[in-house]
Amino acid sequence: MDTVPLWAQFAALAFLILASAFFAMAETALMAANRFRLRHQAKRGSKQAIATLWLLQRTELLLSLVLIANTLINAMAIALVTAIAITQFGFEEHVILISTGLVVFILIVLAEISPKIIGARYADKIVLPASLVLRPLLSAAKPLIWFVHLFVNTLLRLVRVKPAGTEQEARLSPDELRSVLIENGSFIPQKHKSILMNLFDLDTISVEDIMTPRAHIEALNLAVPVEDIKAQLTTCYHNKLPVYDGEINQIAGILHVRKAVALLNEEDELTVDHFRALLSEPYFMPQDTAAFAALQNFQENKERLAIIVDEYGEVQGLVTLDDIIEEMIGEFTTSTPSATRADSFGWDAKGECLLEGSTPLRDINKRLGLNFPLDGPKTLNGMLLELLQDIPEAPISVKFGQCIIEVVQVHDQAIKVVKLRRPSA
Known part of the structure; x- marks a missing residue:
């Protein structure tokens, strides 16, 4: 170390810290990257996206590369600082301890926490260029990774952990896909989002x-x-x-x-x-x-x-x-009488709505923002008859949840006209 200039030693230390930060940031970005966007870009011919997906298909090898590299780099950085301290100050224990503690703190701040936060926040921007570096490194380090995995796989077998490749790739369930759509809906036009959500609902309605x-x-x-x-x-x-x-x-x-x-x-x-x-x-x-x-x-x-x-x-x-x-x-423009009636109802200035008893509850919920149950009768007339257990004589009012329902007209053993009052906020 005496023949190596001090500035070169510190330059080597800075390089090790930057290398450790790169591996930490790249690892976090790969784990946080949007796989759906990557697949879309790969289909459009993006070489960076193809390289990234190639790495994500080899997650265990990638994690092994990052951990081996970070461990070696951090050990080399600590050894280098210790050597510098000994060269400059001799075998002073307190100097060695302070310098070692200082480099550990620097590694935690600059090579672990900070790059991982950056990698998580800007995953999609970082992951593509980083993959072009990690892919050749992974290929070059395969012999070393294979040697390390000989011991790792032996240990895993002892604790009865299944080796890689025995589990199928995780797939999204319909409910999970719906959640993805809701959480990322700001990137989709509202009409398209509405159509996709309604498509999911087709399996829940008869x-x-x-x-x-x-x-x-x-x-x-x-x-x-x-x-x-x-x-x-x-x-x-x-x-x-x-x-x-x-x-x-x-x-x-x-x-x-x-x-x-x-x-x-x-x-x-x-x-x-x-x-x-x-x-x-x-x-x-x-x-x-x-x-x-x-x-x-x-x-x-x-x-x-x-x-x-x-x-x-x-x-x-x-x-x-x-x-x-x-x-x-959504509904088409049509000249049929039923469609005209369906399009016409809504809350008036007084917070009231006049409806036919045969109006479907699903239409009422959609247009008036109510929450009438749909697992029983399908129409307003049927719901009221089930609720009252009798054919009422108009006028009569009932309260269902927070909504007041007034029976206006009854004819031929059926409720013909009903007035709803908007629930108070």
Whole structure:
């Protein structure tokens, strides 16, 4: 050490500290890096991202490299400071202790804590250039790492720890993926985020939640006079109509209105058999089918409309492909009366809202920000009848949670009109 200039010794010490800081910062950045962003960049041809993913696929080797390098560097730094202290001051114990303590403090501050904080905060900026250095170092240090792992693996076997490669790569569950979407939603346009969140919800709702109820189905009855059928066809709102014989549970098929309109222009006298000949096979679906499964069924069977039935085969409602798509991306602009009603309700200036009793609870929760239960009756009328255990006489008011519900009109054993009052904040 006497032949080495003092400035060179301190330069070597500074280099060791910087090298230790680099390994600590690179290790933290690699562990904190956004793997989804890295995969995206790798698919676009980024060499740095490809190198980073290559390192992340060899986490145990990478950690071994960093620990071996940091241990050697820190030991060399302490040995170098001790040698400098002995060269300059002799074998003075208090000088050696002070110099050793000082370099340990410097290593903790400058080569451990500070670089790791920087690596965690700026992981995505640091990880790409750092990977270009770590990858060749890892390849060069393989013999040393292999030698060290001979002893490590022996120790792990003794304590019955599974060797590397026996566990599958961790994958995100749907709930974890939803959490990632919520936490990082600021990087995604609000409309896109809403669609993705609604897509997750398709597995949690059934077709019963989104179907058009039986009482609101626009259907064609072949048991009525032909003139009535023709009148209904000229004023209907839909392109396809369920057709039944006398009673809604006796579904005969699905009628394409366009074909029927073409039939109306013919001069021959029309009969019910003419319309029956145009019917296509109805597609039935159980009421507890998940909305996402229904979407897959529509795709696989090349259908766009399904009749919803219960466990006894009784018709409960009707669901279309458009209904499911609306659950994902929101409602379409349409001229049907039901859609007009759905779009029209909301809180007025007095904090009140007038609704039909047949309004679905899911629509009320979405539009009014309420939290009515969805695991029981599906409509406001059904919820109130279950709550009151009787058909009430208007006017009557009840309090459900923080919302006051006033029954305004009752007709034909059903609650027709209801007024809601906004809960106080």
